Amino acid sequence: MTATGHALVATILIAKFHNPYIGLPLAFASHFVCDIIPHWDAGTHHAEKTKKRLFYEASLDVIISVTVSILVYTYVFGQTNYLYLFIAIFLSQLPDWLTAPYFILNIKDPLVGWSKYIYKLQHVMNVRLDKPWGILTQIGTIILLYLLLFRIF
Numbered sequence: 001m002t003a004t005g006h007a008l009v010a011t012i013l014i015a016k017f018h019n020p021y022i023g024l025p026l027a028f029a030s031h032f033v034c035d036i037i038p039h040w041d042a043g044t045h046h047a048e049k050t051k052k053r054l055f056y057e058a059s060l061d062v063i064i065s066v067t068v069s070i071l072v073y074t075y076v077f078g079q080t081n082y083l084y085l086f087i088a089i090f091l092s093q094l095p096d097w098l099t100a101p102y103f104i105l106n107i108k109d110p111l112v113g114w115s116k117y118i119y120k121l122q123h124v125m126n127v128r129l130d131k132p133w134g135i136l137t138q139i140g141t142i143i144l145l146y147l148l149l150f151r152i153f
Contacts, residue, residue, distance in 0.1 A: 001034040002041045003093050005138040007065035010092035015077035016149045027088040031095050038127045040134025055104055
């Protein structure tokens with residue numbers, strides 16, 4: 001899932017669950033659940049991209065994710081606990097951030113050797129689907145989560 005998709009899922013979760021002992025673990029766990037849903041992200045077709053291009057696309061996605069999440073959190077949910085929001089966004093994207101030393105930066109140093117194992121776990125769990133369907137599944141997931149948490153329950 002894109003960083004924006006992960007961030008929006010986390011935003012919806014913490015808007016519903018104001019208790020950080022519930023919301024933050026849910027934001028982190030949501031990353032793995034969302035990656036199982038077929039999706040498109042900057043890593044789709046990564047073998048055909050340079051590391052530089054992948055880095056720029058992922059960075060732009062992170063900037064968009066924070067911006068859109070702030071807008072949704074403020075104007076859709078009327079909430080202002082931005083520290084809670086930023087921690088939730090960070091946790092929802094953390095597994096992807098932890099793969100960066102190995103995958104994007106190509107660091108093989110033993111101090112960040114754990115990054116390789118996180119990358120391998122992520123690679124197995126990620127179910128990729130090309131555009132436009134891989135974007136539509138993310139939009140559908142976000143809408144469904146919103147409906148379930150705020151309109152049904």
